[in-house]
Amino acid sequence: MEKKRTEISTLGEFGLINRIAKDFVPLNTETKLGIGDDAAVIDNGGLQTVITSDMLLEGIHFDLAFMPLQHLGYKAVAVNISDLAAxxxxxxxxxxxxxxxxxxxxxxxxxxYKGVKAACDNYKIDLIGGDTTSSASGFVISVTAIGVVSEDRVVKRSGAKVKDVICVTGDLGAAYIGLQVLEREKQVYLANPDMQPQLDKYDYIVQRQLKPEARTEMVYELAEMKVVPTSMIDISDGLASELLHLSSNSGVGMKIYEDKLPIDKQTYDTAFELHIDATTAALNGGEDYELLFTVSMDDMEKLKKHPDIHFIGYVQELSKGNIMVTKGENEVQITAQGWNHFARK
Amino acid sequence: MEKKRTEISTLGEFGLINRIAKDFVPLNTETKLGIGDDAAVIDNGGLQTVITSDMLLEGIHFDLAFMPLQHLGYKAVAVNISDLAAxxxxxxxxxxxxxxxxxxxxxxxxxxYKGVKAACDNYKIDLIGGDTTSSASGFVISVTAIGVVSEDRVVKRSGAKVKDVICVTGDLGAAYIGLQVLEREKQVYLANPDMQPQLDKYDYIVQRQLKPEARTEMVYELAEMKVVPTSMIDISDGLASELLHLSSNSGVGMKIYEDKLPIDKQTYDTAFELHIDATTAALNGGEDYELLFTVSMDDMEKLKKHPDIHFIGYVQELSKGNIMVTKGENEVQITAQGWNHFARK
Incomplete structure (x- = not known):
């Protein structure tokens, strides 16, 4: 019997998620938000419970040749905590x-687990369960993170309004450039195992790749500043991809300015050294785990003194599309490259 | 530099869990129960939120040679729902x-996902998120299940008291004997691919292996009968292993009677055919996903008319140990074989 066979790569990761999601419309009244945001939201009375889950596979998401196990444990937790922060x-x-x-x-x-523990201590969270099992090949990790937020402070991807200001925390592109440096050193090492890696001058960007931090402190700070973003997402796949998520979920267009993108000097210098365009790294590199969010113009004043929050553009009508104004004042369309794990095979 | 290397198999699965758990004592007041039971319990106000998570790996937990993908989707959900029922x-x-x-x-x-959807429909649950990614080899599944229970109805492994009655739902050993039949048919098929498997006379036990059900209806029925078990666990690793968990968590001994173990006729007959002792299959087979629980003697009357609840023994002092009285009226010690995935390598 001949059966139809469609390759997963023809759908891509998001196409696959949409294909699955359409059959699973939440029915329980406790389920406030299902598939399609950074995390799901549950209401069992009291505070809203927020849940997110991620899988990391050896050879796909990490390379133990340069990722120490302790860092891996830390990172596996941090990337999920980042989804809760979003x-x-x-x-x-x-x-x-x-x-x-x-x-x-x-x-x-x-x-x-030393790394998992360090992350638990840093983010003040409890490890409450899990399964340890044997695998036929390689290291497989799946983490589920649980958080709380009051009903009036939940921020989805879908609330951005025209004229809102687009904000990003920290700096972008560092994790991607850091990965390129690590990949280069691995090749050097494979060619000559006596060579010691020279990573001192790349300390910041390598750290950003190996030990990313979730921006949980921003959740506390936004509460202190009495600001609730209108939409928010964490930057795991790259700024461009995340802007397009906010755009499609909110039904608005995004306009950002290349000269406003926060890029660290070490990222910039190393990108130059590696013949990579720093703006491309910031837009499509991913794994920065910074927060991208939109706020009402009225809230701009409260945020502008915060050293880690950068205004990079504003929300416009959907019909105007998603645009980046380049340093040369050209307007280019924002397209997502992101990480397509299936296409990379 | 010579580093110490200890094989995981020297600890076993439970040894490994204990090694991890000792470093992770819950600190958040919202965490009511952490590692070490069937699921964790969280209090964010309102009902208690119960969370459990399990990983299934191809070649370790399932064999796609005889496990249809739809059944796999169903089973991956059911085994987690079973932990919530516990x-x-x-x-x-x-x-x-x-x-x-x-x-x-x-x-x-x-x-x-058709199987996942069937389980969602059957158990009335919502799929609220998840990650789909590429794997370097094989099929990897990790499911997290979330449930609710009022604070006064949470049942842990730790509440069994001397003189309580030991109860088990449904029947035992069928899933294990079903697996043996499937393994035998696979060998026949590998030797001669034109042979069609003859499974009709094994329909019940094969179904128990391929499409196990969680005993969620028992949760509703216990509530209707106004019974709260003093301790409970689901039978995933085998009755013996689970009895020992209740024993060690509750600080009591267990005494069961071989002639009281519920074993289906098909299980019994097929075990005989395969030269397997049916009692051993019931004690150590596992994957039945029935519930093992203890109730106060005062509640016995309420349960005794329930066709799916069987009294198999009673709780005794810890000093008397964990004992099975055989059909020949000998007393033998209960030892766990369970599934040690690490030792099976």
């Missing part, structure tokens, strides 16, 4: 499932 | 993370 939620608990082949020892697991 | 919780939501190699097509994913 909902304006305070993280409270995580569960961690791991699968390991017999290539890994008890000491290796200890290293991994 | 806390006396009503399931409400799940997240599903999957990793797939390019061996799998879009149609294969559709089949898998």
């Amino acid at each position: 909902m304006n939620a305070i993280p409270k608990q995580i569960t961690v499932n791991i699968g390991l082949s017999n290539r890994f020892s008890v000491e290796a697991i200890d290293e991994f | 806390m006396n919780a009503i399931p409400k939501q799940i997240t599903v993370n999957i990793g797939l190699s390019n061996r799998f097509s879009v149609e294969a994913i559709d089949e898998f």
